[in-house]
Amino acid sequence: MGSVxxxxxxxSLFTRKPEQNVFPVLSELGIGVTAYGVxxxxxxxxxxxxxxKGGHRSHLxxxxxxxxxxxxxLVDALAAIAAENQVTASQMAIAWALAKRTDLVPVVGARTMEQLESTLAALRLQLSAEDVARIEAAVPPEAVAGTRYLPQLMKMLDSER
Structure with a gap:
């Protein structure tokens, strides 16, 4: 029996650094990914x-x-592509992550039944390689302004080493 x-x-579309060094190793080892922050x-x-001020995002x-x-x-660019497919930007962001790795499980919170249903609807989206390329061209990582966290916290992240 294998180990867990x-x-x-x-x-996420804004945080793609794991694609560079981490995901290739995980693929080689047959290890899946739990993705948060999608x-x-x-x-x-x-x-x-x-x-x-005082909001939980004020430090981001x-x-x-x-x-x-x-x-x-960038969000608006994704929303425009999503609208063409009659889905939301959230659904498109989730579908993009799922299209990138078949062994990825996105962690997405839901406070209401409506949010849960919307998240689950994203599972029905099937993106082609062309769809993924178009999304990535509309939301290039180098265009994202600011870091995920404050500099002192970024230094402590394993994914940034």
Whole structure:
């Protein structure tokens, strides 16, 4: 009997660094991925606001003034592609992650039945390689403004080493 090797990484259209060094090794070893942050801390949900004082996103550079506006342009680009397919940006972001790896399990929170149903609907989306390429061209990682976390926290992340 094989051993269980759980792995969890933050992975989204905004956080694609694991594709460079981590995912190839996991694929070689036959290890799947649990991906959290697929909705980029709520940016792809359409409900995220800029870093409001005291809000739980106020410490996240993606939401800081200037960064937030730039990042929302990327969200809008994804939302436009999603609308062409009659789905939401959240659903498209989840479908993109699932299309990237067949052994990936996205961790997405839901507070309401409506959110859960929307998330589950993303499982029905089947993206082609062309769809994935178009999404990635619309949301290139180098266009994301700001880091995931404050600099002192980024230094402590294994995925950034």
């Amino acid at each position: 090797r759980p792995t969890a990484f933050e992975y 909705l980029a801390h709520g940016l792809f949900s359409g409900k995220a606001k800029s870093a409001e 550079p993606w939401f800081h003034p200037g960064n937030f506006e730039q990042n929302m342009k």
